[in-house]
Amino acid sequence: VKRVAIIGAGPIGIAAGIGALDRGFDVTLIEKGDAGQALCSWGATRFFTPLRMNITPRMHELLGRDAPPGDALLTGHEMIDLVLKPLTACEPLRGHVRERTRVTAIGRRGLTRADYAGHPLRAERPFRLILNDEEPIEADVVLDATGGFAVPNPIGAGGLPARGEGKLTRKPIRTLGALDEQLESLRGQRVLLVGDGHSAANAVLLLHETAEVIWVVRSMNRRPCEEIANDPLSERARVVSAANDLAENALHVERRCMVEAFDERNGAIEARLTSGRTLICDAVVALTGFHPNGNMHSELNVETSPVTEGAARLSRAIANATDCLAVPRVTFGDLASGEPNFWFIGSRSYGRVRTFLLQTGLAQLEMIFQCL
Ligand SMILES: Cc1cc2nc3c(=O)[nH]c(=O)nc-3n(C[C@H](O)[C@H](O)[C@H](O)COP(=O)(O)OP(=O)(O)OC[C@H]3O[C@@H](n4cnc5c(N)ncnc54)[C@H](O)[C@@H]3O)c2cc1C
Numbered sequence: 001v002k003r004v005a006i007i008g009a010g011p012i013g014i015a016a017g018i019g020a021l022d023r024g025f026d027v028t029l030i031e032k033g034d035a036g037q038a039l040c041s042w043g044a045t046r047f048f049t050p051l052r053m054n055i056t057p058r059m060h061e062l063l064g065r066d067a068p069p070g071d072a073l074l075t076g077h078e079m080i081d082l083v084l085k086p087l088t089a090c091e092p093l094r095g096h097v098r099e100r101t102r103v104t105a106i107g108r109r110g111l112t113r114a115d116y117a118g119h120p121l122r123a124e125r126p127f128r129l130i131l132n133d134e135e136p137i138e139a140d141v142v143l144d145a146t147g148g149f150a151v152p153n154p155i156g157a158g159g160l161p162a163r164g165e166g167k168l169t170r171k172p173i174r175t176l177g178a179l180d181e182q183l184e185s186l187r188g189q190r191v192l193l194v195g196d197g198h199s200a201a202n203a204v205l206l207l208h209e210t211a212e213v214i215w216v217v218r219s220m221n222r223r224p225c226e227e228i229a230n231d232p233l234s235e236r237a238r239v240v241s242a243a244n245d246l247a248e249n250a251l252h253v254e255r256r257c258m259v260e261a262f263d264e265r266n267g268a269i270e271a272r273l274t275s276g277r278t279l280i281c282d283a284v285v286a287l288t289g290f291h292p293n294g295n296m297h298s299e300l301n302v303e304t305s306p307v308t309e310g311a312a313r314l315s316r317a318i319a320n321a322t323d324c325l326a327v328p329r330v331t332f333g334d335l336a337s338g339e340p341n342f343w344f345i346g347s348r349s350y351g352r353v354r355t356f357l358l359q360t361g362l363a364q365l366e367m368i369f370q371c372l
């Protein structure tokens with residue numbers, strides 16, 4: 001029986017675990033925190049997509065009568081408590097999940113990345129996964145579901161750190177979950193919000209009644225967050241349009257600029273912008289995106305994209321896809337990583353590409369199962 005190691009128990013790792021067990025593989029699902037860990041950082045933010053788009057019919061069936069309705073727009077915490085945790089606790093996944101175990105490196109037993117590169121002999125050696133503080137494990141197939149939202153991007157212009165960013169004594173808030181937790185402490189304060197993606201739009205709605213928001217956006221548009229005409233995802237449309245209304249009518253918005261430097265004086269933070277202006281604030285909320293953690297694969301022959309940091313072949317195949325709701329048509333070859341029997345799955349495979357949706361990840365996972 002083939003041994004399948006899956007790294008990361010997010011929605012995709014859990015779907016992969018169930019799919020692999022249903023197909024008769026010997027599965028170990030390894031998670032550095034608790035199942036669904038990444039969704040804890042969403043705070044009160046809801047999925048834009050209804051539950052039926054986020055799980056497979058099989059997962060729905062396993063949840064039985066306790067399954068939330070298919071049209072539910074769950075928060076991250078609800079997804080963990082009502083869907084992901086119950087799935088790890090019931091058959092077939094029960095007993096196959098190792099939580100609080102981090103994979104720190106993966107290689108082929110006894111081979112460096114240069115040994116037998118491209119030769120069929122390489123595929124005959126099992127994978128070896130190094131775990132923190134525990135015995136390494138071996139596997140015939142590895143599915144990397146560690147997510148694309150592992151490391152926050154620096155705050156400064158061009159994705160580089162702003163000068164002084166690392167020295168701020170009041171650390172910038174980097175996730176919606178942390179913002180949710182610290183919201184009360186921001187009451188009446190001047191808050192510099194950086195970013196114009198969906199997370200920033202959510203943050204504006206959370207913050208505007210509590211704090212004095214100064215919103216720094218790269219966009220030059222009066223309505224800085226991208227709006228999709230006739231967006232079929234009503235929750236996304238609501239959040240983006242409400243944030244843009246505030247930007248147009250109520251908030252202090254600094255458009256077409258980024259942060260160059262931070263300096264702390266007398267308890268306040270000075271932020272120098274690329275436009276030349278300097279703003280004074282008490283706290284910084286920086287939602288400037290994330291990238292995957294690429295440290296584990298240095299002895300594998302995986303091809304990661306220099307653009308997205310996701311899977312290289314996939315990134316070329318989806319380069320022109322702009323509508324995240326249309327599951328892009330890809331081939332088996334597009335999903336291959338370059339290292340036989342090693343696959344990037346879920347948001348890890350997309351890296352920095354923002355159009356990833358779970359329904360796409362689930363469809364691609366089905367294709368990968370056909371190759372195993
Ligand atoms: C605020 C927000 C809202 C979103 N809304 C939607 C939406 O409405 N619809 C939609 O389809 N998508 C949405 N997404 C995008 C995406 O679907 C989610 O990020 C989703 O969580 C991705 O699932 P995943 O399983 O690929 O990765 P993740 O959920 O990120 O899971 C990765 C897991 O791997 C674990 N891990 C990482 N490194 C290691 C390691 N070395 N060893 C062991 N374990 C490790 C992590 O702890 C984590 O549990 C949203 C994303 C964000 C951030």
